[in-house]
Amino acid sequence: MIVTIDGPAGSGKSTVAQRLARRLGVAYLDTGAMYRAIALAALRQRIDLTDVEQLAALARNTQIRFEPGPAGQRVLVDGLDVSEAIRTMQVNETTPFVAKVPQVREALVLKQKQMGQHLGSLVAEGRDQGSVVFPQADVKFVLDGNVDKRAGRRYTELRAAGQDVSYDTVLSNLQQRDRGDQKHWLGLLTSGLAVHVDTTGMEIDEVVEYLYQAVVQRTGAGTIDRVQGK
Ligand code: DC
Secondary structure (H helix, E strand, C coil): CEEEEECCCCCCHHHHHHHHHHHHCCEEEEHHHHHHHHHHHHHHCCCCCCCHHHHHHHHHHCCEEEEEECCEEEEEECCEECCCHHHCHHHHHHHHHHHCCHHHHHHHHHHHHHHHHHHCCEEEECCCHHHHHCCCCCEEEEEECCHHHHHHHHHHHHHHCCCCCCHHHHHHHHHHHHHHHHHHHHHHHHCCCCEEEECCCCCHHHHHHHHHHHHHHHHCCCHHHHHCCC
16 A cells, blocks of 8 residues: 655644554655755765766665664664754755755655565655655645644744744745745646645644545555454
8 A cells, every 4th residue: 555645844744644654554755864865975975966977876876774763763874874864954955956856866766666666555755756656656645734834833843953043934935945846746636636635724633533534445444453343
């Protein structure tokens, strides 16, 4: 069973994807972490971010693995735990440059498809999962939400992480990102291929429950558990 989750920043995608995967008993594929891992490796190896060939070779030759850890999933790059190192402001800012290189995307899309084949069932989160990587997915979701609400969530997260940002900066940053990102999921929505979920008035628990029920309805997942009284 393959489920994909897409949508704008601040819609709660990562938390929801992780919890939905746990609830369904399948793996969670955090594809943003893979782009972040390549950005981190490029920074550490001092690769020129305009050197497309070097970035592409890095993406092809870097081994990225996910392992369960005490505080969620750990990300390993060539055997080294980078779970925290990929979440710094510097990596946040560098990743979009790396992610826009077509050859890097090609290399990571291939790795993601291979992971999908190997795992069989998974919840994959990221902007191209329902369209490019797993077009055959059983259920595709686009999580959305009012931009003020999303900015509020992002702002709270960043402040909690000790970052000195203003709400207005976060809001204008999200509005700008939305304009660039929309093309990725609008196609899925207009073609009716994805389930659109507006998370504006919903708590995370409610969103996870809603998605879980939608997956069960569409795939029959959980039926065996119910029959066995679990
Ligand atoms: O979801 P995130 O913040 O961890 O994503 C990090 C960056 O990678 C962000 O710039 C979006 C990009 N990304 C991408 O281009 N394709 C994906 N499948 C996932 C993330």
